[in-house]
Each structure stands twice: as C-alpha cells, then as structure tokens.
Amino acid sequence: MIKEKTLWIYQKMNEIRFFEEEVHRTFGKGLIPGFVHLYAGEEAVATGVMALLNDEDYITSTHRGHGHAIAKGCDIKGMMAEIMGKRDGLGGGKGGSMHVADIDKGMLGANGIVGGGFGIAAGAALTSKTLGLDHVAVCFFGDGASNEGTFHEGLNLASILDLPVIFVCENNQFGEGTPFRYASASETVAERAPAYNMPGIRVDGMDVEAVYEATKTAIERAKAGKGPTLIECDTYRHYGHFEGDEQKYKTDNDPNKDRDPITEFREKAIKNQWMTEKQAVEIEENAKKTIDEAVAFAEESPLPDISTLYTDIFA
Amino acid sequence: MTERKVTFMTAINEAMAQSMRKDETVILIGTDVAGGAEVDHLVQDDGRYDDAFGGVFGLSKGLVTEFGRERVIDTPIAEHGYFSAAVGAAATGLRPIAELMFNDFVGFALDPILNQGAKMRYMFGGKAKIPLTVRTVHGAGAGAAAQHSQTLYGLFGAIPGVKVVVPSNPYDAKGLMLAAIEDDNVVVFSEDKMLYGMKGDVPEEYYTIEIGKANVVREGSDLTIVAIGKMVQVAEEVADRLGGDGVKVEVIDLRTISPWDQETVIESVKKTGRLIVIDESNPHNNTATDVASVVADKAFDYLDGPIKTVCAPNTPVPFAANLEKAYIPDADKVLRVAEELISDLKIGTI
Structure with a gap:
C-alpha cells in the first residue's frame, strides 16, 4: 500500500523540488560550473519507483539525475557539494552534476551519455541473478534515449536472460529540444515492449500512485524470475533541457504542462487521510531546512586538493 | 577582401551557409542542429522555420530558416543511426555535414566512421568516395566534466582514410570548414568549445585553407x-x-x-x-x-x-x-x- 510510504514519498518529493530550485538559483549566481539538467516536475517518477527499492537494489540514472539520487538515499549535502565541485562532494568534486553517484546506496551514477544506462542496469541485474541475490535493477532513461540503439540491445539482452531489471522511461515529451512525437516512429515507448517479449505499461507519470503500482507489479515479476518490464511514465520537466535553455520548443498545449505532481499528491494524500495537513507542512519545512543546510555545507566545503586530480584512476 | 571581426562560431556557421548555397548536395544532419521539429509556432508565416536550438551551442542558428528542414535535418538522439546514414548518403551522392554534439559521444558513432566511411573507398578498389564532414566539439575548460570535455581528435587521427583538422582561430575555422566540405573524403572537423567566442578577422568571401598544411x-x-x-x-x-x-x-x-x-x-x-x-x-x-x-x-x-x-x-x-x-x-x-x-x-x- 502506498499509504505506508506516503510520508517518505512526500518528504523525498519536497527535497527534490527544493534541491532543484536551489541549484537553479545557485547556477544563476555562477557558483556551479558546467551543464546542469533539472528534475523538477518529474518527482513522481523517482519517488514512486524508489519507494519500493532497498539500498541493495541498483539504479542507473541519466544526465537529469539529481531526483533519482535523492530518492535513492544519496547524501544530500554530499550531492550539493559535488554539484559545486567541492572536496566534500560524493565524488570528491571530480564528477559534478552529470556524474552524481553513490554505489554504496545502489546509485550507479547520473550519466552524461544519453542511452548509456541500459546495459549497465542489465549488468547489475545479471549480478543479482547469477549470485542469487533477490535484488532488482532499475534503468531510468528519457524519451530521447529510447531512440538510441542501446535501447534495443539492452532490452533484448535483459529479456532473453530473464534479468530482474525494470526499464523506466521518463517521457517528458522532449529529447533536448526535439519533440518525442517527431523523434519516435512509435506513438509510445511502452508499445515497443511486446517485441522484446516483456510487458509494457504506460502510466501517468505525474501520479506517484500510478508509478508506484506499476513498479510493484514489475518488481514482483522480476523477483519471480520472469524477467524485465518496461514502464513508460508520461511526465514533464518544469525547467529546460539544461539551465540556460530558452525552451522555444515548448507550447501551451503540452500535456502535463500545468500539472504539479507534488501538489497533486499532497491533495490526494490528505483527502485519503494518508497524511494530515500538519504532517505535510512539517515535511515541507523539514525538506526546506535539509536543502538549506546542504547549500551552506556545500558553500563552506573547500575546493578539492590538487593532488586528487591524479588519484582514483586505477584500483 | 573586406575586413571585419566575427566569432569562431559565426565563421563556421557562415562556411556551412556558403557551401549550402553553392552546392545543393550539402546537408547538415544531427541532434538538434535546428531543434523544435514539428513545433507549429516555430513555423513562420511564410512557411519557413525558426529553430529552437540551432545546435546546443547555437552554432547552426538560422540555417534551417534559409535551407529548410529537408537540408538541415534534426535526428533522434541516435548517433550510430544518423552517422551510418551520413556515410550512406555520402557514398551515394550527398555531401553531408554530420554533427557529433560532443566528441565524447563518439562511442555510439564510431563504427560508421571507423569501419564503414573510412574504409569503403579502399575496400571497393577506389570505386567510392565519401565526402563526409564530421563536425564535433572537444576540449576542457567549461566545467562540463568527464564525458563532455575530452580531447579526442587523436583517436580519429589514428584511422587511415580519415583526415582531421583542428582550427585555432575564426579565420582558419571558416577556410578549413569550406575545405573539409569540398574534400571528397571523411574529414573530422574538431572545434574547441572554449574558442567559440573568440573574435578575429574573417573575410566574407568564400575561401579555403589547404588541409594538411601547417x-x-x-x-x-x-x-x-x-x-x-x-x-x-x-x-x-x-x-x-x-x-x-x-x-x-x-x-x-x-x-x-x-x-x-x-x-x-x-x-x-x-x-x-x-x-x-x-x-x-x-x-x-x-x-x-x-x-x-x-x-x-x-x-x-x-x-x-x-x-x-x-x-x-x-x-x-x-x-x-x-x-x-x-x-x-x-x-x-x-x-x-x-x-x-x-x-x-x-x-x-x-
């Protein structure tokens, strides 16, 4: 029941949102180098899936990976420091926004290569199957990545080996500045699943409960040794592809444009008495505090020592 | 020759535009080289297209407006697919400029260059030409981290059948780009992203700089x-x-x-x-x-x-x-x- 996970989900959704809003502000102040891709708007996907995972389960993420990392339990202070390129970052400041990772939390990394995660997730699932570990792997990918050749290779391989992996497509309607409806010959990503002999489910990606229920079914199937599932979550990003994107390709008619998964879940949870108004407010305040502390921590963290440029190349 | 200062980016944009005016077989293909495909409000009243990106750095801005979506082709994010298509098109009569957004993405695009485009002429006994220009971006300095900052022109330079040019200023960028497009072979044109804003004297006229000369x-x-x-x-x-x-x-x-x-x-x-x-x-x-x-x-x-x-x-x-x-x-x-x-x-x- 999603009811039992409501407070956790609402907490993580808020942490993600406040985190991204802070990153947006901090980037605007010039304190974050490089390229930043914000997850705001897609919180229902990361939290709906991760509510069902344990630390031992693995995920692969994307260039838009902050939300996945937070929901997977990565240390938020360490994430913020990483994104600012500081010593106390999860990767010692050496990876940055596009490479936020914490393998001890089962987070196999945000990824700068679109479509880079399909095979890696399959590999994590292969470990679980081979060693008899009852763990699953989840591959998050965007609608843009669904048109890479690696999509086909990863899904086919996972299917023929009956790997315990779940492919979660975050279809936010645009691959960078190109609409999905132009870039894909199929109307949906989910409808490709039968060709790989696996279930393909399309859910409302702005509705945590829908994501949660689909994931639950997929995990049961994976753990029963029946192989992978493809879940397509119909969602939307509130910001551009990257910070600085003029978003000229967006239109007033874009599906999900005016929806907010956090507000929707808040209303639903209170209405169903999964959460009280008071609890909601407390969670919001706590989440805001968590992020403010992370920003302060990251700003105070020093730059990495120059000698670390040469470390971590080989084991 | 007229004297005027333009940026490194403008010089390359101008070279592509001039070659496309001169030769109707020249096309530009890549991810978001225009952007905003099939977005109605980007179609102007006269039927011409505005671009959403014009390349992620905005380098190819305006080209889709002048040359249309038939010649400035947005692809899905599918580097192997469109690089293979560029090789196929080059072998059969087009003169494509294919953009690899960051040279770091070469992992997905390499086979069409390494095993197909670079070797066809040799394997076919000289009976094919592959006039393909690969535009790509290298270099650190933008805080873009491990997968968007590498310098990989040497990797292409190790392949027989591929020429590799690396311009250092706007004047050279234009002349070398026009030479690359004119060349009947696979030419990798590798641009340092940190030079994009560099200004320099660039003649408006069409001119080429010889490939292979320092x-x-x-x-x-x-x-x-x-x-x-x-x-x-x-x-x-x-x-x-x-x-x-x-x-x-x-x-x-x-x-x-x-x-x-x-x-x-x-x-x-x-x-x-x-x-x-x-x-x-x-x-x-x-x-x-x-x-x-x-x-x-x-x-x-x-x-x-x-x-x-x-x-x-x-x-x-x-x-x-x-x-x-x-x-x-x-x-x-x-x-x-x-x-x-x-x-x-x-x-x-x-």
Missing part, C-alpha cells in the same frame, strides 16, 4: 613550439614571455593533425634544434607523441636536446574548477619545460 604563426630561430587548436594561444604566450628574455620562438599551428605537415615541422626543427609540442589530449598515443616520434626519426641529427611534449595528464577530465584548471596545459607548464631546453641559450645570450 601555419607558421611566428618565425624564430631558437625553439620550435608546435601547437594544436586552443593551445596555439598558449604557445604564443610562451613565445611572448620568452621573447622578453631574447629567446626567439617559432610557433607552428598544426591546423591539420592527420595527415600533419611533417615538412614544415622538420624544416623548423632543423633551424631551431629544439622542439616542444603542446596538445590538450591525454599524454599517450596522441598527436604530440606522433609528432615527437617522426621528428626523432627524421631530424635526430639536428636536435640540441630532447623533444618535449606538454599534454593533459593521464586522467579523465575532472569537474572541480581548480582541478580542471590544473588539467589543461598552460603557459606556465610549457615554460617550465622550455627553461630546461633553453638553459644553455639563456646563459649565453643574457
């Missing part, structure tokens, strides 16, 4: 510095600083790294007896080591000291600003090496 940027008799792309600026700074001490540095901008201009480099070394090569690539199996090995072979007797290479360290590109700065070769690093090479000179002259 440019002697300044003449000198004491020390030769061969540099590639952005590193030419580093070489010039070193030449300025050593010039203050009376050391005359010859700076050679390699311009093309495959096939590179052995004649010009060797002639220079015969004159100066000293050589430093600056290359932002990782330090092994790169263009700098190739230049060093050829010079050691062909001009050994003229050398007054060891050939020095100054490259990035053997690490991925780090994200943190201070680490990234330490990663990129700069004038101080080159000067440390130069001091060693010219110590005898300075004692004698100063």
